[in-house]
Amino acid sequence: xxxxxAGTPDFxxxxxxxxxxxxxxxxxxxxxxDRPAGRGRKxxxxxxxxxxxxxxxxxFQPENLKSPEARxxxxxxxxxxxxxxxxxxxxxxPVLKTPTHGCLNIHASLLPRWRGAAPIQRAIAAGxxxxxxxxxxxxxxLDTGAMLLKSRTAIEASxxxxxxHDRLAELxxxxxxxxxxxxxxxELEGEIQNDEDASYAHKLSKEEGHIDxxxxxxxxxxxxxxxxxxxxxxxxxxxxxxxxxxxxxTEEQSQKPAGTVIRREREGIDIACGKGIxxxxxxxxxxxxxxxxxxxxxGGKQLLLPGQELR
Numbered sequence: 001x002x003x004x005x006a007g008t009p010d011f012x013x014x015x016x017x018x019x020x021x022x023x024x025x026x027x028x029x030x031x032x033x034d035r036p037a038g039r040g041r042k043x044x045x046x047x048x049x050x051x052x053x054x055x056x057x058x059x060f061q062p063e064n065l066k067s068p069e070a071r072x073x074x075x076x077x078x079x080x081x082x083x084x085x086x087x088x089x090x091x092x093x094p095v096l097k098t099p100t101h102g103c104l105n106i107h108a109s110l111l112p113r114w115r116g117a118a119p120i121q122r123a124i125a126a127g128x129x130x131x132x133x134x135x136x137x138x139x140x141x142l143d144t145g146a147m148l149l150k151s152r153t154a155i156e157a158s159x160x161x162x163x164x165h166d167r168l169a170e171l172x173x174x175x176x177x178x179x180x181x182x183x184x185x186x187e188l189e190g191e192i193q194n195d196e197d198a199s200y201a202h203k204l205s206k207e208e209g210h211i212d213x214x215x216x217x218x219x220x221x222x223x224x225x226x227x228x229x230x231x232x233x234x235x236x237x238x239x240x241x242x243x244x245x246x247x248x249x250t251e252e253q254s255q256k257p258a259g260t261v262i263r264r265e266r267e268g269i270d271i272a273c274g275k276g277i278x279x280x281x282x283x284x285x286x287x288x289x290x291x292x293x294x295x296x297x298x299g300g301k302q303l304l305l306p307g308q309e310l311r
Contacts, residue, residue: 001025001101002024002077003024004077004082006084007085008032011085011086012048014169015083015172017051024180026052026057027057028074029057031061032088060073080101081183082102083104083105085176102138103137104138105143106176107136108172109123109132112197115201116143116202117201118202118203119131120164120226146193148179149182209231210235213259213272213274214259214273224245236310237308243290244282247280250270253276264293267281267293267294269293
């Protein structure tokens with residue numbers, strides 16, 4: 001089949017690489033316009049664009065797909081299917097109807113749970129036991145189209161937003177290849193989503209990473225894992241902002257006010273929460289790199305001492 005691929009970040013690039021290993025022909029790639037990145041703030045191609053360039057595939061980077069010119073450009077590619085993965089732009093209804101078989105989306109959740117922008121992190125933060133990939137027939141709604149294929153994976157107690165992202169990226173590549181195989185053989189059938197079971201994965205913000213110590217320690221641990229590596233979690237000690245990279249809820253309880261440092265040992269720093277105790281294992285001080293509590297103590301830093309309060 002003649003395929004057009006639309007995507008921008010690493011998650012989508014993984015799927016594009018998988019598709020390029022099949023017998024299908026990718027006749028064009030759409031990606032968001034280049035953005036400034038790095039210390040020099042030079043324009044950088046997206047991961048998807050880079051894969052396309054490496055494979056000599058034509059790249060299209062319109063600001064949007066609303067203009068007649070942009071739509072005609074897509075129509076000229078004569079796509080049988082358009083595959084969309086974390087593209088970041090809304091596809092107008094005429095675009096959805098341009099390919100012969102419409103547009104298939106690689107979504108990183110088990111729809112209808114976690115429609116929206118940040119399904120990977122929301123699943124971890126909510127304490128979900130499993131997630132996966134849904135291949136969906138796109139319609140004009142937000143992740144509301146018919147579900148064509150699902151691939152599941154357990155969410156492990158050690159999973160971070162980063163580790164689960166990487167696993168789902170691999171699953172997404174395998175799932176879209178299987179969906180295309182079924183489409184070719186006429187075996188791809190859609191299942192309508194039940195809107196009553198839907199939940200929405202709101203876009204992440206840095207402000208959400210500010211730890212609320214009045215919460216349950218387990219909920220804070222999940223937030224730390226979910227927001228690693230981005231946008232990260234943090235807390236304030238007087239006028240210093242401390243970034244928390246790794247933490248674990250313990251089964252201990254404390255009568256101390258939430259946010260109080262209970263003990264400081266090489267294995268970790270224990271903080272009283274609204275319920276339970278959170279042990280900080282890796283953290284980052286202002287102007288420093290992430291380090292273990294053991295390294296912090298070895299460096300002679302006199303902070304996060306018992307009795308101090310975080311906010």
